[in-house]
Amino acid sequence: MTDIRTRKADHITLALQSTHQSSQGAGFDRIRFEPNPMPQMSLQDVEFNSYFLERHVAAPFMIGAMTGGCDNGEIINQHLAEAAQSCNIPMSLGSQRAALESGLPQNVRRWAPSAIVLGNLGATQLQQHGFGLAERAVESVAANALVIHLNPLQELIQPDGDRDWNNVLEAIQRCAEKLDVPVIVKEVGAGIGPNSVKKLMDAGIKWIEIAGRGGTNWASIELDRNGSEREQEIAGPFLDWGMNTVEILPVVHAACPNLNFIGSGGVRNGLDIALCIRLGAKMTALAQPFLAPALISTEAVIEKISIFKEQLRWTMFLTGSQKLSDLRKASLQKSVN
Numbered sequence: 001m002t003d004i005r006t007r008k009a010d011h012i013t014l015a016l017q018s019t020h021q022s023s024q025g026a027g028f029d030r031i032r033f034e035p036n037p038m039p040q041m042s043l044q045d046v047e048f049n050s051y052f053l054e055r056h057v058a059a060p061f062m063i064g065a066m067t068g069g070c071d072n073g074e075i076i077n078q079h080l081a082e083a084a085q086s087c088n089i090p091m092s093l094g095s096q097r098a099a100l101e102s103g104l105p106q107n108v109r110r111w112a113p114s115a116i117v118l119g120n121l122g123a124t125q126l127q128q129h130g131f132g133l134a135e136r137a138v139e140s141v142a143a144n145a146l147v148i149h150l151n152p153l154q155e156l157i158q159p160d161g162d163r164d165w166n167n168v169l170e171a172i173q174r175c176a177e178k179l180d181v182p183v184i185v186k187e188v189g190a191g192i193g194p195n196s197v198k199k200l201m202d203a204g205i206k207w208i209e210i211a212g213r214g215g216t217n218w219a220s221i222e223l224d225r226n227g228s229e230r231e232q233e234i235a236g237p238f239l240d241w242g243m244n245t246v247e248i249l250p251v252v253h254a255a256c257p258n259l260n261f262i263g264s265g266g267v268r269n270g271l272d273i274a275l276c277i278r279l280g281a282k283m284t285a286l287a288q289p290f291l292a293p294a295l296i297s298t299e300a301v302i303e304k305i306s307i308f309k310e311q312l313r314w315t316m317f318l319t320g321s322q323k324l325s326d327l328r329k330a331s332l333q334k335s336v337n
């Protein structure tokens with residue numbers, strides 16, 4: 001196995017461990033809907049069909065980026081992609097770097113011929129390899145959009161991680177200007193705040209995935225893989241680096257109301273999905289919650305999707321929200337703690 005593929009396999013094993021979930025939480029427990037005990041509708045009246053990238057999707061959540069598909073990543077992606085296809089839920093691929101570098105086939109379209117599939121590359125790979133890599137990532141899977149991930153802390157903790165982040169914004173801007181598909185920029189668990197969001201907007205980006213703090217903790221995972229005593233000491237203060245998903249979403253939405261936000265990072269159920277929508281997200285993404293089912297079967301992923309949909313339906317019913325436009329206006333009640 002190449003270094004990148006070994007690293008990916010480690011990531012999958014470690015991401016399943018609860019010790020590598022952020023100890024802080026994403027903040028969903030600190031904000032509550034005001035219950036509506038007179039919903040004045042039937043549960044079956046709730047409707048959350050949505051549009052994403054100008055296509056109809058069954059619900060406002062998607063499978064977050066995890067693997068580009070190599071070794072056991074291949075079976076994970078098969079289960080995720082078949083479920084995405086069957087449920088009409090979008091799916092984001094994990095980094096395609098290893099597949100593109102090794103020339104391995106990317107089979108996602110065999111399993112998800114018509115689902116929305118998002119390609120994925122790291123911003124530093126674009127800065128190093130140029131726009132051609134972005135074109136190959138999109139073409140190789142007929143991606144509906146390209147996701148570019150920002151992960152500077154993760155790269156610092158990886159011993160061979162990228163330290164040179166010069167010209168990353170220019171590389172992103174070039175993709176936004178020249179690619180035939182939309183570009184989505186995301187973090188991996190530290191969030192993207194209002195200053196960076198504005199720079200990305202000026203660079204032509206229309207979609208941002210927050211990937212805030214509160215879910216999978218990449219600093220913790222990378223330290224578990226490599227940390228010498230010295231590295232543990234240096235990285236220690238950064239284990240909780242970042243901005244909670246729940247704190248940052250309303251701030252960036254208020255700063256840039258015309259941008260499209262994907263709420264992610266620690267989203268764990270349909271109630272969290274509903275809260276993200278209420279806080280300004282057009283779409284939401286869950287990564288780690290799909291990992292364990294994806295290791296089992298396509299049916300297990302479909303069941304997970306169905307549970308999230310039911311939880312979202314319950315939340316909408318219990319807030320008297322028949323449509324997503326009603327949910328966006330539902331009353332919130334800050335909890336006392």
Ligand SMILES: Cc1cc2nc3c(=O)[nH]c(=O)nc-3n(C[C@H](O)[C@H](O)[C@H](O)COP(=O)(O)O)c2cc1C
Nearest residue numbers: 015065066094095149188211215216265266287288
């Ligand atoms: C096993 C695993 C692998 C991941 N690999 C990638 C990746 O290749 N590219 C990427 O943009 N994000 C990657 N992520 C980050 C997720 O897409 C997401 O932003 C982050 O885990 C926070 O969401 P969560 O709390 O729902 O897991 C990965 C996450 C997991 C759990």
